[in-house]
Amino acid sequence: MSLIKYQILVKVVACGSFTKAAGQLGLTQPAVSHAINSLETEFGFPLINRNRSGIQLTREGEILLPSLRRILQEDRNIHQQASEIHGTTRGTLHVGIFTSVTRHLLPRIIQVMDKDYSGIRLYLHEGNYIQIMEQISAGKLDCGFITFSVSKDLRCKPLMRDRILCIVSPRSALYHQEAVSFRQLEEEPFIMPAFGGYHEIRRILSEHDVHPDIRFELMEENAILSMVAHHLGISILPELVLPEDIAPLRAIPLESESYRTIQIATRLHPSPAAERFVEVAERVVKKQEVSSENRSHQ
Template identity: 50%
Template sequence: MSLVKFEIFSKIAEVGSFTKAADSLQLTQSAVSHAITSLEKEFELTLINRNKTGVTLTNAGEHLLFTIRKVLHYNEKVYQEAASLNGLSKGTIKIGIFTSVSMKWLPDIIKIMEAKYPAIHIELKEGDYFEIEQWLLSGEIDCGFVNITQSNQFDIMPLKNDPLLCIVSNQSELYNKPVVTFEDLKKVDFIMPSYGGSHDVKRLFEAYNVQPNIRFELMEETAIMSMISHHLGISILPEMVLDSLPKQLRAIPLEVNSYRSIGLATRYNLSPAGRKFAEITKDWLSGKEQ
């Protein structure tokens, strides 16, 4: 059985399209279609539903996808281990990232990786905490930056505690306060960050029994800051996203030390290329914080 067919099937599941899969793998669309037809004949199962709006996996396809990705992972790992035994480092590593990490950390880390291990190819996939965890579980990525949670599904290497700060405009009654209290938060309109997975702000409010007056829920930090700039409320955001804080806004500490804990989550049996990336990431952050 050809592993190429597995790779094609996995890529179609990832991008949801025969055409996009063909473009990504640099194959013709007919070659991709033929590979899936051949795979379905071998298994005597329909793996993909084809319709006018795109493609979806059948129940059988969903069931087999996880195992197929494990096969691809171990196939890649065999070649990486062999290269390692020959004193070489090469292979592909797929990494899940969220915006602030891609902006603040990844450029320097990737430069170091490319300088030290030019034969290791890095693929990035951007999402929120929940999406990254799901990609790890499904085998779509090898490792990913996450907001640390207690999980026995994968290994997590702690990296940074990123302070949570209250963002207010210069027209807010809180603007000149040295710290913002939870009582303060109950008295003003609040713009809630909206994303899947571990939610630092909601967890903070639950821990201290705060019921804010939520006016809007937005996913993009830049949109949240724009709303605050127009005096439509306040919010709480992690320090790492505040480099572009408009001059009319101020970031104020909360009355208790609050932060999101960022870590690198990895699948068990991480490949040699993945281990190299994890080591460089940890070393770079350690040097940055000294």
């Protein structure tokens, strides 16, 4: 059956090895080689170049791979829809995640998924926003968390707003302020975040015509906090990336509150399992917001 051959080819490409793919699929290495050879005979051209350094898709193989992934995804969708007709939801779900979502939202989402949709098996893939968007569009991921989208191939739903705060050390002239003006960001050395949130930080600075004195650019938020703690500059970071206690540092709101919007993205025609995941994510975020509002009024 061609679907099995397609699955084998996609797995070989993902593993970069016939032997590894055979192990993950529970097949022998000759069976995997036979399936690839059969596909190449069926299509009339080579799909994979084999050499001492490993394997590599041919130009023709690269052209076909996205379509093969879409076919396999549609096959999974059909089986998930069939299970829904029987009153259950089953299948696998590949989800793109980034650090702050993993820390604050994902554990509760997984708990609810395990309780309400135990037939769905989750696979988590860490990456930055661009990688997650590209992998959803390519069919490698079913859904994922992002903060902005430039793709017309994705369906995005906003989940929550995450404040952008100014991080300062006790030696900073800003330390005792209740809010920091955008002009004040230009008055001290600045540690520029260069991780996934880089886009939001650049956007906010550009919108307010701010040109900070950038001393360092760092990918890792803990490294940024360490630089600030050693009095080497100030920074601005999303609230969700911060530890619960950053003392003796302070996280101070900006004069005009700025946010990044955390969204969940799927393909335009998501699988039933992806739709269930989106519903659960929205439910969890709403419940957390209600709990937070109740605590603030106590």
